[in-house]
Amino acid sequence: MDRRTVLRAGAGAGLAAGLWAPAGRAAAAGGSEGRDWGGLKRLLGGRLYFPGDPRFAPLNMPANHSYSHRVPAAIACPRSHEEVLATVEWAGRHAIGVVPRGGGHSYAGYSTSDGGLLVHLGGMRDVTVNGTTLTVGAGARELDVYAALKDTGLLLPGGRCPEVGVGGLVLGGGIGPATRAYGLTCDSLTGTTVVTGDAYTARCDENSNSELFWACRGGAGGNFGINTSFTFTLHPVRRATAWYDLSWAWKDAAPALKRLAELIAEPRYRKSLTCQFGLRTAGERRVYAQGLCFGSERSEHPEQTLRTLVTRLRPRRSATGTAGIWECMRRFHETPPGDPYAAGSIVAGKDLGASVVDELVDSLGSWKAASPDSRAAVSFFAMGGADAALRPADTAYVHRDATVIVDLAAHWSDADPAPVPDANRQQLQALYRSLSRHLGTDAYQNFPDPGLRNWQTAYYGGNYARLQTVKRTVDPARLFTYPQGIAPTP
Incomplete structure (x- = not known):
């Protein structure tokens, strides 16, 4: 059934096909010569900003400088679903590309625009908790969710950065400190409302517009429209929770990482022990591991697990403790400094081997800082717990057999001259080539690399063709697009 047939057939046929049952489209408006910016500004109550306006530059600045x-x-700042709908309809009528921005933290700058219409969703940060149901607006940040849930004992498994937009996080999957215990952020999504590229309102869940709902769980942001709200099921955390933060001297990097890799791969810890570990070159080169412990599946108390952890891993420094789930999550919040950087990722489907660890330590040990502010980091996010409960085709997020997700990044200063970012990128690319020879070239769509070849397969695997079909249905004219954006089926 093609798109026109679906639309003609109405809601019943769309539900049966699992494709398309729009709740309504913005009213058609007459064409105009040129772009009627004044009309859009009126629709937005004046909240439309142009280069030179005092508010423009702060709104336009992305996290990756x-x-x-x-x-x-121009930058549009809607405050309601209706204003988003009117904005998208206006953009389609005036043939200008639209880029939505929640938190603005896309590694590859995909929440920026050159000459298009940037839709800044910061005015839609409402958060509502009703029992174990959480509903958030398009621009809600992780810190807004933290504020709403910190005293409840209810968890939405999110990420590490409090300023990151919940929308971008969930649309690309969503990994963080509680992933192995409670799954990806997108695994808790039960519904979302989308203004599509054709300026339709689509209310999506497992039973309505189910293909678009499927695509919104890992198909990445900026592909199908603007999600104006998200609804999640929250997880009551009844198990005791503990946290740990360990570090080693650089001379102990290789043996420490090898012991870590062995420990997180043990089946008894796959759902009870979460872990982010890695190496950093900033200041004193160091190796670190941090995460949460919920007690083992053999009913071991988390403090006992932590004692085992510290004994086996032999860190140079260790800090551990028990607390409520949100206090534990807060301990690992990371706020990006706001600087230029290059980044990439690898999704590995096998456990780290000794040769990979040795090569990684050698590469970062010989990293040459191109300037005083240059630094590099490689972070490993342990997977293979609750995130592996679904099959690769159950959601658009395909990496259900991952054992670890690797995040590689090189940072420098805004003031550094052009040779500095070039030198950092070259070293980062060499490190990526070295690791990918062992771990493969699958990649995490929320850690995009603009230079990645065959990104369609790397990010989405066998799910890409299905995502293309959804794209053709809801945004065939590609009002929403970017260099690694999903293309509609021809």
Whole structure:
């Protein structure tokens, strides 16, 4: 059934096909010569900003300053679903590309625009808790969810950065400190409302617009439209929770990482012990591991597990404790400094081997800082717990057999001259090539690399063709697009 047939057939046929049952489209408006910016500004109550306006530059600045040179034609700041709908309809009528921005933390600058319409969703940060149901607005940040849930004992498994938008996190999957215990952020999503590229309102869940709902769980942001709200099921955390933060001297990096890799791979810890570990070159080179412990599946108390952990891993420094789930999560919040950087990722489907660890330690040990502010980091996110409960085709997020997700990054200063970012990128690319020879080239769509070859397969595997079909249905004209955006089926 093609798109026109689906639309003609109405809601019943769309539900049966699992494709398309729009709740309504913005009212059609007459064409105009040129772009009626004044009309859009009126629709937004004046909240439309152009280059030169005092509010423009702060709204336009992305978290990755490498893309701060990109300048949209205008920045729209809607505060409601209706204003988003009107904005998208206006953009389609005036043939200008739309880029939504929640937190603005896309590694590859995909929440920036050059000459298009940037839709800044920061005015839609409402958060509502009703029992074990959480509903958030399009622009809600992780810190907004933390504020709403910190005293409840209810968990939404999110990420590490309090300023990251919940929308971007969930649309790309969503990994963080509680992933192995409670799954990805997208695994808790039960519904979302989307304004699509054709300016339709689509209310999506498992039973309504189910293909678009499937795509919104790992198909990445900026592909199908603007999600104006998200609804999640929260997890009561009844098990005791403990946290740990360990570090080693650089001379002990290789043996420490090898012991870590062995420990997180043990079946008894796959759902009870979460772990982010890695190496950093900033200041004193160091190796670290941090995460949460919920007690083992053999009913071992988390403090006992932590004692075992520290004994086996022999860190140079260790800090551990028990607390409520949100206090534990807060301990690992990381706020990006706001600087230029380059990054990439590898999704590994096998456990780290000794040769991989040795090569990694050698590479970072010989990393040459291109400037005083240059630094590199490689982070490993342990997977293979609750995140593996679903099959690769159950959601658009395909990496259900992952054992670890590797995040590689090189940072520098806004003031550094051009040779500095070039030198950092070259070293990062060499490190990526070295690791990918052992771990493969699958990649995490929330850690995008703009230079990645065959990104369609790397991010989405066998799910890409299905995502293309959804794209053709809801945004065939590609009002929403970017260099690694999903293309509609021809």
